[in-house]
Amino acid sequence: MSQLPTQGIEKIPDSTGYLVLTQDGAVISSGGDLENDEETANKISRLVHTATGIPVTTDRRDSFKRISIIWDDFMYVISVSSQKIFVAKRKYIPQDPVVT
Amino acid sequence: MGCCFSEEEEPDYGPVNPNERTPLIDPSVSNQQAINQDRSSSTYQQPPKGDEQSALNRILHKNAREVIDVTADSQILQQSEYHDRQRQYSNRLNMVITNSGRQQAYHVNLPPGVTSAHTALSAPPVSSADVQLITNATEKAAKCIKDIKVQHKEDLVASFGVP
Numbered sequence: 001m002s003q004l005p006t007q008g009i010e011k012i013p014d015s016t017g018y019l020v021l022t023q024d025g026a027v028i029s030s031g032g033d034l035e036n037d038e039e040t041a042n043k044i045s046r047l048v049h050t051a052t053g054i055p056v057t058t059d060r061r062d063s064f065k066r067i068s069i070i071w072d073d074f075m076y077v078i079s080v081s082s083q084k085i086f087v088a089k090r091k092y093i094p095q096d097p098v099v100t
Numbered sequence: 101m102g103c104c105f106s107e108e109e110e111p112d113y114g115p116v117n118p119n120e121r122t123p124l125i126d127p128s129v130s131n132q133q134a135i136n137q138d139r140s141s142s143t144y145q146q147p148p149k150g151d152e153q154s155a156l157n158r159i160l161h162k163n164a165r166e167v168i169d170v171t172a173d174s175q176i177l178q179q180s181e182y183h184d185r186q187r188q189y190s191n192r193l194n195m196v197i198t199n200s201g202r203q204q205a206y207h208v209n210l211p212p213g214v215t216s217a218h219t220a221l222s223a224p225p226v227s228s229a230d231v232q233l234i235t236n237a238t239e240k241a242a243k244c245i246k247d248i249k250v251q252h253k254e255d256l257v258a259s260f261g262v263p
Contacts, residue, residue: 008218023210052211063211066220070231079220080213088221094228 005029007081009088016074019087021045033089040087044078048085120189 006029009018017032025045030036048067056062067078075092078085177185214220 007216009221012218012222048210063213065214066223068226070225075225077221077225079217080210081215081217081220082213083210084217085210086217086221090221090225092225094231095224095226 007086009086012088012090014091014093015088016091017089019044019085021085021087023083023085025085028084034087044076044087045085048078048080120185120192 006018006020009015009020010029010031012018015032017034017037018030019027019034019037019041020029021027021041021044025042027036027038027041030041034040047069051064051067054064056064063080065079067076069076069078070092073092074089076087076089078087080086
């Protein structure tokens, strides 16, 4: 499974698009809403590199597992695995009612 | 087969230090060949004029002149030579990139990340409470950053020995 360039992210049930990027932001694979979307790819690549520099715990070796960019009805979820950036665009369904 | 032949021929007309700007087909070489063939064709043609054989010869030579023989002109590279050049060119490219200040975008390594991207990306979204929390926190932080003011206390430039 890890041999696949997409690691199967195109099969996520509520996904409407996906991107797989190299370390420097080049698109390896794409599909759905994000097919050949290099503009989004560039933005996400920069975002990931910025996020890489932000410590999440006191141990500097620790880094984020997933970044979620959430809009009202959809979200981008971003993850890094084996020196590649994986992005999935998914419908956003809030998990629980908003507590204010 | 053509490999051995062209390797022996190479030092005669090939450039001493081929680099990334060396044309694969040396224009002077192909011109020379064309001229040589031109001469030979005219001498061959002379004796039996009007003959079918000479007409065919003429067509053959005419075509031969127009054909660019890539195997004879281009340099055959050995596998090791490919790697050498690859290294050499990527070094040069890196030098250019470093000087142009784009280094950061290309040399920052990604964190090791997760073992399975699929698992991480298909997990349920973060809870609304968490989203709310982070939204409030960033709003407060943004407000604080806006409110930062520099309080002037003393001159930043101090003068020494000036009366």
